Amino acid sequence: MEGIVVKSTGSWITVRIPDGSIIYCKLKGHFRTQDIKHTNPVAIGDRVQVEHVGGDSHGMITHIRERENYIIRKAKNLSKVSHIIAANLDHAYLIVTLAQPQTSNGFIDRFLVTAAGYYIPASLIFNKIDLYSPELMLILDELTGIYQQAGYTCYRVSAIRGDGVAEVRECLQDKVSLFSGHSGAGKSALIKAINPALNPRIGKLSEMHQKGMHTTTFAEMLPLGGNGFIVDTPGIKEFGLIDFDKTEIHRCFPEMDRLLPQCQYKNCSHTHEPGCAVKTGLETGAVSTLRYNSYLSILNDS
Ligand SMILES: Nc1nc2c(ncn2[C@@H]2O[C@H](COP(=O)(O)OP(=O)(O)O)[C@@H](O)[C@H]2O)c(=O)[nH]1
Numbered sequence: 001m002e003g004i005v006v007k008s009t010g011s012w013i014t015v016r017i018p019d020g021s022i023i024y025c026k027l028k029g030h031f032r033t034q035d036i037k038h039t040n041p042v043a044i045g046d047r048v049q050v051e052h053v054g055g056d057s058h059g060m061i062t063h064i065r066e067r068e069n070y071i072i073r074k075a076k077n078l079s080k081v082s083h084i085i086a087a088n089l090d091h092a093y094l095i096v097t098l099a100q101p102q103t104s105n106g107f108i109d110r111f112l113v114t115a116a117g118y119y120i121p122a123s124l125i126f127n128k129i130d131l132y133s134p135e136l137m138l139i140l141d142e143l144t145g146i147y148q149q150a151g152y153t154c155y156r157v158s159a160i161r162g163d164g165v166a167e168v169r170e171c172l173q174d175k176v177s178l179f180s181g182h183s184g185a186g187k188s189a190l191i192k193a194i195n196p197a198l199n200p201r202i203g204k205l206s207e208m209h210q211k212g213m214h215t216t217t218f219a220e221m222l223p224l225g226g227n228g229f230i231v232d233t234p235g236i237k238e239f240g241l242i243d244f245d246k247t248e249i250h251r252c253f254p255e256m257d258r259l260l261p262q263c264q265y266k267n268c269s270h271t272h273e274p275g276c277a278v279k280t281g282l283e284t285g286a287v288s289t290l291r292y293n294s295y296l297s298i299l300n301d302s
Pocket residue numbers: 127128129130131157158159160161181182183184185186187188189190202203
């Protein structure tokens with residue numbers, strides 16, 4: 001039977017099968033060496049074929065379906081090896097706040113570039129709108145204008161008061177959705193608002209921080225019922241684009257990518273070339289200065 005890997009940290013791989021029950025699995029031996037680029041041959045989100053062993057809740061993974069996409073981070077001390085955080089993501093959401101704590105634009109843009117680099121559609125969720133002053137509401141309008149113009153859906157929610165939660169809940173149906181954001185942005189509160197039955201690790205991670213523990217065991221897959229899951233990740237500092245070609249970064253800015261065919265040079269980097277449509281777009285307002293500056297900044301330190 002086929003199932004989805006919902007946990008792959010300890011010594012057992014936890015697989016959820018369509019009826020909702022859980023099977024604790026081991027890998028059939030030959031997988032161990034197949035995927036040497038990654039420290040973990042199986043990641044959460046993987047669709048796997050499972051054989052029951054002994055008729056109880058234990059089984060054996062016999063096949064891993066090819067991944068549609070995945071996000072990775074570099075494994076520490078093993079430069080060429082990376083760790084797959086999650087696979088087969090339908091959508092990535094960044095939980096953003098303009099208050100307590102403020103999320104910077106640079107952080108937002110890096111997240112969006114990273115998602116695009118892994119071919120995962122992304123959206124922004126502005127949370128804690130109950131706390132925003134009229135001034136912050138104006139900034140929110142401006143920011144959502146910029147990101148919507150670029151091509152990203154922006155949601156406005158208050159996890160605590162409930163505004164906008166139903167709209168987000170609807171988008172998550174039967175999808176595997178990554179939730180990311182700064183600690184304190186309200187991921188756990190939002191997950192709880194979306195599905196009160198879920199018990200995300202509220203506060204636990206920061207407790208671990210205080211104890212100086214490693215929080216490298218990261219993503220958690222939360223079932224939403226049906227085929228929907230939320231992959232809760234502690235933050236995106238963990239995952240960056242690995243082996244990503246600098247000359248491809250502009251492809252991860254949809255508003256620039258759309259203009260590329262109008263640039264004089266097919267391989268325009270939109271920095272110094274004459275006849276650049278993005279540069280013209282900066283003047284006409286088709287490309288926002290804020291986004292363009294992020295592009296330059298990512299280009300400079302990648
Ligand atoms: N006022 C307000 N506070 C919120 C909202 N969402 C979360 N919080 C608070 O922000 C803090 C961090 O929330 P949490 O969900 O643990 O953030 P996480 O680290 O992203 O999972 C908690 O004290 C929450 O009660 C919101 O929409 N409005």
